[in-house]
Amino acid sequence: MPQLCFEELSQWSHSLERLLTSKCMLIFYKAFLKSEYSDENIEFWLICEEYKKIKCSYMMSTRARKIFKRYIQAEAPKERDNTKKYRRAHRFGLMEKDSYPRFLKSNAYRALFDAT
Template sequence: MCRGLASFPSSCLEKAKGMRVKISHLAERHEWTHKYRASEKVLPDLEALLSNKVGLQAFQWFLRSEFSEENLEFWLACEDYRRSEESQLGTKAQCIYSRFINSEALQEVNLDSETRESLARVTEDPRADAFDEAQQSIYSLMAKDSFPRFLRSAHCQGVLKTL
């Protein structure tokens, strides 16, 4: 009779969870593809991709597969920071600095030394626009580097074939 999920080895359960995640990504890709086919757009630009939930998830998935998601994660953290209450800016600035800017950060982003130096003082006087220059720099880097790779990727090409 039915023995329940507890009788399955944990490795099988983990594989099932992984398959569920992949299936949900396929469903999201279909939704993203359908939206762009309906509007007669072949490809979105980076701005449109980042403002579209499904497109953003597809881009995140691609970047994770390349182990290069730190730029997008930084950009998203800056978006969140800019929309935060003033009382939260100090804490969030410190978090962003330690996670992405600090030279020992695990997800260090590629910023020029001048920008990096100006951000070293951001936690002392956090302002809503404190990360704007760095965020724009990372956006430009994504637009020139990772976004074109995403468009040429098998992941994106698979989505485009269904158009």
């Protein structure tokens, strides 16, 4: 893992969007969410971000069905109790207001500062 400087670590505390643009910090954040049993939020958000990049309508349709089966339909493996309410923006909002602030206060995030 590359050495991170204090300035880099600090910039990710300004917004979830900034944090998600860093592949390195995304790894830490995903690990944090997994430790809190809420990693399906970031998984869903990331898969939707990838979906937005698809240009082929056949691939879009195929991927949409996979996303639906895994995250949205009743009894889906990654379904939450209130999955029907979730949309990409809603999941981002959940992370931004809930798990992201906890991540910034976590020992895992603070340990990154100690390592710089």
